[in-house]
Amino acid sequence: MTDYQQFHRRSIDQRDEFWAEQAALVHWNKPAEQICDFSHPPFVKWFKGGETNLCYNAVDRHAAKRPNERALIYVSTETGEEKVYSFAELQREVERMAAIYQALGVRRGDRVLIYMPMIAEAAFAMLACARIGAIHSVVFGGFAAGSLATRIDDAKPALMVSADAGMRNGKPVPYKHLVDEACSLAQCPPQKVLIVDRGLDKGFTRVDGRDVDYAELRAKHLDARVPVTWVESSEPSYILYTSGTTGKPKGVQRDTGGYCVALAASMKHIYTGGEGETMFTTSDIGWVVGHSYIIYGPLIAGMATVMYEGTPLRPDPGIWWQIVEKYKVDVMFSAPTAVRVLKKQDPAWLRKYDLSSLKHLFLAGEPLDETSHRWIMDALGIPVIDNYWQTETGWPMLAICRGVEDSPIKLGSPAFPVFGYDLRIFREDGSECGANEKGIVGVVPPLPPGCLSTVWGQDERFVSTYFSVFKEPMVYSSSDWGIKDDRGYHSILGRMDDVINVAGHRLGTREIEEAVQMHPAIAEVAVVGVADEVKGQMPMAFAVAKDAAAVDTAEKRAALEKDVMKKVDAVLGAIARPGRVHFINGLPKTRSGKMLRRSIQALAEGRDAGDLTTIDDPGTLEQIRAALKS
Ligand code: ATP
Numbered sequence: 235m236t237d238y239q240q241f242h243r244r245s246i247d248q249r250d251e252f253w254a255e256q257a258a259l260v261h262w263n264k265p266a267e268q269i270c271d272f273s274h275p276p277f278v279k280w281f282k283g284g285e286t287n288l289c290y291n292a293v294d295r296h297a298a299k300r301p302n303e304r305a306l307i308y309v310s311t312e313t314g315e316e317k318v319y320s321f322a323e324l325q326r327e328v329e330r331m332a333a334i335y336q337a338l339g340v341r342r343g344d345r346v347l348i349y350m351p352m353i354a355e356a357a358f359a360m361l362a363c364a365r366i367g368a369i370h371s372v373v374f375g376g377f378a379a380g381s382l383a384t385r386i387d388d389a390k391p392a393l394m395v396s397a398d399a400g401m402r403n404g405k406p407v408p409y410k411h412l413v414d415e416a417c418s419l420a421q422c423p424p425q426k427v428l429i430v431d432r433g434l435d436k437g438f439t440r441v442d443g444r445d446v447d448y449a450e451l452r453a454k455h456l457d458a459r460v461p462v463t464w465v466e467s468s469e470p471s472y473i474l475y476t477s478g479t480t481g482k483p484k485g486v487q488r489d490t491g492g493y494c495v496a497l498a499a500s501m502k503h504i505y506t507g508g509e510g511e512t513m514f515t516t517s518d519i520g521w522v523v524g525h526s527y528i529i530y531g532p533l534i535a536g537m538a539t540v541m542y543e544g545t546p547l548r549p550d551p552g553i554w555w556q557i558v559e560k561y562k563v564d565v566m567f568s569a570p571t572a573v574r575v576l577k578k579q580d581p582a583w584l585r586k587y588d589l590s591s592l593k594h595l596f597l598a599g600e601p602l603d604e605t606s607h608r609w610i611m612d613a614l615g616i617p618v619i620d621n622y623w624q625t626e627t628g629w630p631m632l633a634i635c636r637g638v639e640d641s642p643i644k645l646g647s648p649a650f651p652v653f654g655y656d657l658r659i660f661r662e663d664g665s666e667c668g669a670n671e672k673g674i675v676g677v678v679p680p681l682p683p684g685c686l687s688t689v690w691g692q693d694e695r696f697v698s699t700y701f702s703v704f705k706e707p708m709v710y711s712s713s714d715w716g717i718k719d720d721r722g723y724h725s726i727l728g729r730m731d732d733v734i735n736v737a738g739h740r741l742g743t744r745e746i747e748e749a750v751q752m753h754p755a756i757a758e759v760a761v762v763g764v765a766d767e768v769k770g771q772m773p774m775a776f777a778v779a780k781d782a783a784a785v786d787t788a789e790k791r792a793a794l795e796k797d798v799m800k801k802v803d804a805v806l807g808a809i810a811r812p813g814r815v816h817f818i819n820g821l822p823k824t825r826s827g828k829m830l831r832r833s834i835q836a837l838a839e840g841r842d843a844g845d846l847t848t849i850d851d852p853g854t855l856e857q858i859r860a861a862l863k864s
């Protein structure tokens with residue numbers, strides 16, 4: 235057994251002892267009476283009876299020891315603002331925000347809905363909730379009024395925090411306007427709306443008696459001191475909706491103590507970040523990666539965190555690396571989709587800056603294909619670690635724990651079960667798969683600390699959605715399809731709904747996409763299964779060429795299509811060959827960068843594209859419609 239295997243084994247076999255040790259990474263006002271209460275499966279309570287506070291662990295305890303060290307680095311390439319907050323400054327801002335909340339009547343257990351662009355005030359708003367024991371529900375700033383209204387009615391917030399506008403690609407995007415619309419659509423609109431006026435949208439209107447101005451209230455509470463509210467470990471810290479890739483989003487409820495400990499342990503053993511170091515996570519606070527690794531994780535570890543408002547390509551494709559050089563970033567976290575965007579740019583952008591501070595790049599959110607994995611690792615010259623997890627789990631389920639051991643990286647594989655997760659691959663009858671046998675990725679309960687405690691307000695949905703795939707045994711289902719090789723490296727093959735059945739052979743969309751992506755002319759691809767009279771289902775590919783000139787005539791498209799099919803034949807065999815390879819300029823994705831395969835498949839089968847509330851660029855669907863007619 236390797237050191238890591240022993241570490242992992244102990245986290246399962248000596249569960250309570252292991253987690254009691256990890257719990258010492260954070261501050262407790264009162265220690266837990268019981269490490270793990272699993273008396274009502276599948277529900278679990280971690281660190282029962284213990285009292286802690288997320289804001290205290292993320293801010294106060296560092297401010298007390300290292301007040302002048304940097305905590306929050308805010309960079310906006312949209313407005314040109316750049317500001318560094320020390321731990322002491324961050325604490326004061328959070329206390330002001332907390333005082334404003336209290337003045338507006340927010341109490342422990344109340345919900346606060348945060349609908350904000352990537353500005354420092356959004357971080358203050360989240361941490362201020364944690365400080366007073368209020369529950370935040372951050373809604374991604376790109377969502378339209380309808381999606382926002384649904385989330386308002388689910389959380390029933392006492393307060394909403396928003397801004398006049400965000401900025402994207404140099405243009406203001408109105409927020410306040412959408413808040414007004416959502417409040418009029420909602421059954422249970424909040425009593426108060428706090429607005430950070432950035433001066434970007436001069437035309438927004440204020441609702442008397444409901445809307446209040448942040449700058450005005452902040453000035454009144456400049457000297458406010460708000461002590462932290464110690465909460466019991468299981469009290470909810472936040473609600474967060476899943477990305478909605480497969481349909482209606484689920485409201486994930488997170489606890490406090492378990493989450494705090496899981497994040498601290500992940501920073502130490504997976505992301506290898508500590509005091510005095512800097513982390514740059516290129517996600518958005520509206521997603522789980524933003525919650526865990528822009529805000530809470532790095533701060534709990536005493537790191538400085540970069541909060542970036544902007545795109546990876548403006549003012550030029552070197553911007554991320556310029557930030558890495560300027561702030562001496564040690565740990566970076568991004569998504570495969572971003573790597574595929576960068577891959578289309580000149581690699582010289584990556585060599586322009588001094589990246590010697592960077593130890594690791596972590597990628598999560600979508601399958602990382604081998605070609606992109608190799609490309610980014612060669613370009614940066616550092617280990618690039620794929621990690622697999624979900625909004626539900628809050629932190630990685632599969633990764634290489636670089637803080638424990640340096641196992642070799644296997645390209646395109648998120649590697650091993652993370653400590654705390656008894657993760658296995660299951661057959662559909664609930665028995666366990668052998669090595670190299672495809673199956674459902676599941677976790678034997680109890681779920682470790684940090685994972686969802688339930689679906690907000692819907693305990694039955696928690697059980698039926700996540701723990702009912704097999705009659706026996708009771709297992710948490712990820713709804714993803716995966717495989718483990720004989721060395722223990724795991725690969726995610728796609729979502730269970732995306733499995734394609736060609737003449738009785740089951741193929742993961744991911745496997746075929748991987749093969750298509752091995753063709754040097756291809757930047758990105760989505761493969762879906764389309765109903766076929768003869769074979770049951772037939773794979774169909776929608777690909778984006780690295781160079782648009784390679785597919786600008788019908789002849790070139792036909793030639794490349796043939797060539798791509800040959801590649802698939804060579805890698806997987808003719809059984810996996812797509813019936814067609816269509817070329818388009820961009821693929822439909824959710825706002826968080828995940829491929830909307832269900833919509834592509836629906837169009838390919840001549841059906842309606844379905845729920846599109848989370849789509850980033852609806853124009854991509856038009857291209858698919860046009861390609862299908864060709
Ligand atoms: P919904 O559950 O609402 O349909 P979603 O599953 O896209 O949305 P998230 O929780 O943001 O919402 O995404 C988690 C999913 O992303 C995983 O279940 C998996 O399908 C995919 N994923 C995340 N990381 C990886 C990875 N490293 N490799 C492969 N797939 C990944």
Ligand code: MG
Nearest residue numbers: 476480624713
């Ligand atoms: Mg999901």
